[in-house]
Amino acid sequence: MVRSLEWDDSSCTLQLLDQRLLPAQVEMVTCENYTKVSTAIQNMTVRGAPVIGAAAAFGMALAACQSAQTTTEGLRADLKKAADVLIASRPTAVNLAWAVQRMLKKASVPASTADDLTQLMIAEAKLIAQEDVETNRRMAEFGAALIEDGDTIIHHCNTGSLATVDWGTALGAIRMAHEQGKKIHVLVDETRPRLQGARLTAWELDQYQIPYHIITDNMSGHFLRSGMVKKVFYGADRVAANGDVCNKIGTYMLSLAAKTNGVPVYAVFPTTTVDLNLKSGDLIPIEERDQEEVLGIEVNGQRVTPQGAKAFNPAFDVTPNDLITALVTENGVIYPPFDINLPRAVEDF
Structure with missing residues (x-):
């Protein structure tokens, strides 16, 4: 089985298994920014309450990676904008909003630089994804x-x-x-x-x-x-x-x-x-x-x-x-x- 999503540290991108094409084709979609993640959630490239929560968490990580802000205050403002877009992607599944709010809470912790805050966002998204695997196993x-x-x-x-x-x-x-x-x-x-x-x-x-x-x-x-x-x-x-x-x-x-x-x-x-x-x-x-x-x-x-x-x-x-x-x-x-x-x-x- 191909995992439904994978994070690439080297390019700071998110790979999503395109579920619209299954079972005829097994293809991955690359998301370079949070708006593409939002679109993938809306058009059901990725679907299922737990995984869209994890995808949204990585969408927040992408927002941090792509932000041009050089201060932690500026980056937090960009993250709030991304959060609003991601939460609006699909209104019913509560996991999506839960994951985004968890990412915002992590963004509020003290960080010395914008780069440090970005790394915190990436680490938290990875943690949400790993916790999902362990939760599902139980x-x-x-x-x-x-x-x-x-x-x-x-x-x-x-x-x-x-x-x-x-x-x-x-x-x-x-x-x-x-x-x-x-x-x-x-x-x-x-x-x-x-x-x-x-x-x-x-x-x-x-x-x-x-x-x-x-x-x-x-x-x-x-x-x-x-x-x-x-x-x-x-x-x-x-x-x-x-x-x-x-x-x-x-x-x-x-x-x-x-x-x-x-x-x-x-x-x-x-x-x-x-x-x-x-x-x-x-x-x-x-x-x-x-x-x-x-x-x-x-x-x-x-x-x-x-x-x-x-x-x-x-x-x-x-x-x-x-x-x-x-x-x-x-x-x-x-x-x-x-x-x-x-x-x-x-x-x-």
């Missing part, structure tokens, strides 16, 4: 313990190495269970309209040699009712203090069908995805993407939608906490009542 171990030998699992969107710096969240748990020798099978939701499941999760499962079948999103209920599916796993882009989970659009419908059929549902995410300032998922802003992602479907070279058709295209939905069996973080598996146990798991570590 999550994978907790999540894998919930998977039994012989399980068939429905997985929504992409939550593997591509969505993180390395390893993954929900797909990381599935990968860990496979590496432990458990015989598992994955039903991969296509995850329309951008097909992160069919393109990215299927590609990752190929790399890991984990058996899978791709299904359309509206097939999940059928397979859940059939008794074939034993677990549902997905990630999160923001989690409210009460355990409501905001994730890729389609997660809510999947969770409803699982609850109706008595199939356990597990959301896997780092504690940096938890927003304790929001009491419920109703307060989470939902990104609305370009309607062309929905309308621009072609079959046999012909556009399938009528000319002039309009579409809604929310990128995320919110799954109420009563549809979720447990939340899996790097600090362990959290069970209801989530409004008590989730803040405790975040604050006590």
Whole structure:
């Protein structure tokens, strides 16, 4: 597996794996400045809550590297401008804002020169990336313990190495269970309209040699009712203090069908995805993407939608906490009542 991002000290640039081209092509995009990082986050060259947080951290490092300021005060002003641009790149995933705010906090520590402050920015971005790898590994171990030998699992969107710096969240748990020798099978939701499941999760499962079948999103209920599916796993882009989970659009419908059929549902995410300032998922802003992602479907070279058709295209939905069996973080598996146990798991570590 190619890591989703790499920092080059010699040129002070960030390399991002272009996820728009997968699985047909494996190419890296070079970001020389923070505005290019912002664009890469917006156009989904890089996607997945944990990794866009790390990418934004390196975007702040790039802002420091590219700044013409010669004083620490001037450099901090440039970093604040970069922070505003990066935070605005995608509004829903809380990891992005968390990483940028952490970088700003690091920028406030005393530094003798602008060069010294730049080195602090680079070191902090590297630390955020490395912490993500370690966090995901711990999550994978907790999540894998919930998977039994012989399980068939429905997985929504992409939550593997591509969505993180390395390893993954929900797909990381599935990968860990496979590496432990458990015989598992994955039903991969296509995850329309951008097909992160069919393109990215299927590609990752190929790399890991984990058996899978791709299904359309509206097939999940059928397979859940059939008794074939034993677990549902997905990630999160923001989690409210009460355990409501905001994730890729389609997660809510999947969770409803699982609850109706008595199939356990597990959301896997780092504690940096938890927003304790929001009491419920109703307060989470939902990104609305370009309607062309929905309308621009072609079959046999012909556009399938009528000319002039309009579409809604929310990128995320919110799954109420009563549809979720447990939340899996790097600090362990959290069970209801989530409004008590989730803040405790975040604050006590």
